[in-house]
Amino acid sequence: MKFGVLQFPGSCDEVDALEAARRVGDAELIWHGERDLKGADAIVVPGGFSYGDYLRAGAIARFAPAMESVIDFARDGGLVLGICNGFQVLCEAGLLPGALLGNANRRFTFRQVELEVLNSGGSFTGACALGERLSIPAKHACGRYYADAETLAAMDRAGQFVLRYAGGESFNGSVHDIAGVSNERGNVFGLMPHPEHAVDELVGGSADGLKVFESMRLAVEGARV
Amino acid sequence: MRARVLIRPKQGILDPQGVAVERALPALGFAGVSGVHVGRLVELDVDDASQLEPICEKLLANPLVEDYEVELLGDSSG
Amino acid sequence: MRARVLIRPKQGILDPQGVAVERALPALGFAGVSGVHVGRLVELDVDDASQLEPICEKLLANPLVEDYEVELLGDSSG
Amino acid sequence: MSAAATLPTLDDALALGLTAAEYELVCEKQGGPPNVLELAMYSLLWSEHCAYKHSKKLLRTLPTEGKHVVMGPGENAGAVDVGGGLVCAFKVESHNHPSAVEPFQGAATGVGGILRDIFAIGARPIAVLDSLRFGEPAGAGAARTRYLLDGAVSGIGHYGNSIGVPTIGGEVYFEGPYEQNCLVNAMALGLAERERLVRSAAAGEGNVLVLFGASTGRDGIGGASVLASAELGDGGADKRPTVQVGDPFEEKKLLECSLELLQRELLVSLQDLGAAGLTSSAAEMASKGEVGIEIDVACVPLREADMEPFEVMVSESQERMLCVVEPAKLDAVLALCEKWEVGGSAIGTVTSTGRVRVTRDGELVGDMPVRALVDDCPLYDVQPAKPSEPVYLAPSATLAPATTPGETLLALLSCPNIASRRPLFEQYDAIVQSRTVRRPEQADAAVLVLEPGTGEPGAKGDGARSALAVSIDCNGRRVAADPYRGAIESVLECAANLACVGAEPLGTTNNLNFGNPEKPHIAWQLSEAVRGLGEACRALDAPIVGGNVSLYNEGATGPIYPTPVIGMVGLLPDARMAGRLGFARAGEQIALAGPFAPSLAASELSKLRGEPLPDGLAEIDIGAVRSAQRAVRDAVRSGSLSSAHDIAEGGVAIALAECCLASGLGADVALGGDEPAAATAEQTLFGEGPGGFVVSGASDALDALGEQIAVRRLGTVRGEALTLAFDGHERAGGPIALSLQQLAQAHASLAELFA
């Protein structure tokens, strides 16, 4: 199982994601200017400020050469995880429905949040139980998930709401307290909180985020046998 | 050709910045202000004005959540 | 009275957003774009248009790094 | 060179901040009156900021050597050995004046500047801390205080969060004397392999000077703009910009590019551009290498086309670095700059002339001896005299005298200097880079593991990983009451914070924020504080490896409180044993450890009561405090203590409340008993002073600690309230009894400032 972790000039959490992925498999960085995904079985678009996040978070990054390959990869059913800025990039790229707007509290906010697993059937939360609580840090300025009513209804029917902020912990004002969503096919997933920062009790406050990476490994290896 | 692009949050989407401005004004002694919305302003010189539309669609605005409006300001000396 | 305030980085002040947009455009296939500046757009209804100037000075713009321009759009139905 | 008619005059020199005598000396060194560019460069390099005219002699008295020191003052940042072939580089720097003008950009570029100092010596930045001072957030100056606070905090967050360096700690105080002169200091830490540290000395005649990073605009030209008017005549005023705008994305690329250039061994030396821009960087590099430098300003990429040579030389545009490169490696260097999109340009060469020569397209526009620029600025002896009158007005009272102890406790817990800093630090990413073992409010010092966890086979294991601990501190009000002892207390406070997480100090940095040193009473504050600083660092074996000085911090109503901000870095062998401040388990015992002698003099309570500053603080037994710190440190390291928290503002009662709040556990405590007979209840509860810790743990662990230092049992961790009995509580309406909820509500008072 090999993860490819994209690296933009303004990425901040790419090494953290790389090391988190290495806890469950192999992982390698992929420079934004490259088109070769190096044979990765799954792609992580990490957190940070890709190209400075000027204009709109993720707006410029989605055009990176590496992202073009990621879009093809996702179309072929490959697993793509977008974390924080990566989530924003995937929305901008149209791989995920909806958009991420400025936090309702108008501030960058860092907080350990509790997430509730709404769908444990997919490739990103298969290692979790339905309704399980995960303690994972969130840190962002643009994390207010938005999609129009029609889109939301369709997403709900298709089980695309994967994670939500439990009990009033949504400082960003996301619709339905949504923290993480997948595409309809279930092979692309984005979330604002940072599972890669919750893989080691010593520095993460919990190791719950490891379950996301573990789920991806199970999905890839399960598909193989 | 100098052009100006006005980008606004789509109607019906919460605009926390607009709300904050509106809330701050009375304390500063300004009454009678309402309907505040905060958006983005992009000004640029383009050789070919027909590119403005696709530039907005692709990059400057996110049509899911933003509306935009293009104004041509005439030749670039401005 | 509906009004529009255009807020831009002052001349000579670094505008990293403008630079970033300008740099991104050629890769998206748009040549011939220059002089890109990114600012803010505030639209609001005011009862008393003479308040606009002080509202800009005190709240909307940061006069140290930004210039602003007020446009009156006529009555608020707009 | 320009015709004599355009030469600046003595008046120009005075307007630029030089004295008449200094101008005279410049003329002598130059063999005649300097031209515009030369005068601009002299005036900056001979400024207080660059030349340390009034502080250098004092700084020379500080201890700068020790077994852990790898790089002391004089380089961009100091560095200490942290084992395993690694060094930790760190430094604190001020951006007070820019932040007072424009707090967001001022604070943001302050962070950008200190980060450049760290990677200029080849270290990768791993953490930022901030130290802030503002006026009172209520009352007449409230609006300005909130504006400055909000702007500075957002600016720090904006830069640190965007560049991917965690902001792991800091401090903020609100006091009247800072109302017209806020302080924004930022500290950064970095890690490097010991072998790979670089210095800034230029070397090698014929080597090339490469400028890389952002283009050069008129940012921060400020003071020197008088020259522009001198030269351009009238009508040039609209050409004066001046607020420096930071671009963390540019700096992120600059950082990665710089580290890659070093890692590939492509550089002879490296230097950041900070205050005074190219002027200072080029002159310092030449001076350290005892060489000359020639720069062609026409080769400097400009953001605005029509800049004068002197403007190019003094611009403070952010996110730029200067390096010296052997000609054979120039292409490789420029190619790497290309990869990182940080535009590199060869702008000059190293010469053997011992002069800084500036040309434009081959025409000489300035020519100065390096020595004169860098070393020949006169140094002044300050003339200290202890003031006979109080320097500061008494603060206005905010707490009525007739409050009950419980009400007093809540008033203290919610006062701006004690309330929870959560609304600030939640705006900072404290965890990026995956090293942060203790976040804000989890422990007295931030703790960073040296080697982040990794999924590499074998590295997953459970072995001990050593960790850095950092603290930044200074209680300016106490320094104002007694500059010598107040400075000692600030150093001890930092070391106590380190002890609470189990760390031993390795080295210290400092930022001396003071008023006008030409005034005898400020000179006295400065020299006394430096004396205390040196003495405390010597006693703790925590030498000073770097720092910064910010003088002339005065407003119309007088000087700031003397504020020698101390930053201290320490090491603990096993990150898993890092201490916490919150209680751990119901049923465990609570004790007060250490030689603690509480006094209300200059305390937070005395401030709330509106009392004037006392003339002097109680004497300090540094040795006894050090012993207590060592004992607490060892007990934390061994895991025998469950929590440790040093007693500071608000005394033991506030320390206990903080231990409850950090854990969500209540406490049942009795104070007093063996206090000196004269001690009042308020003194026991809320009195301050160095040397005390609130610790908790199993009974026998506290007994064991008691064999080394004074340990007084206070009570038990239990319930969901803080219950505090004290001598004479019968007369005061009974023991203090406050629910955790009441405590939490009071503690959350700062949230309102960011609403």
Ligand SMILES: Nc1ncnc2c1ncn2[C@@H]1O[C@H](COP(=O)(O)OP(=O)(O)O)[C@@H](O)[C@H]1O
């Ligand atoms: N208070 C101080 N204590 C110790 N060293 C100091 C102090 N102030 C300045 N220094 C040292 O003087 C040198 C010059 O400082 P500074 O001008 O701030 O450097 P830079 O331009 O690299 O920021 C640095 O090595 C710094 O560490």
Ligand SMILES: [Mg+2]
């Ligand atoms: Mg420096």
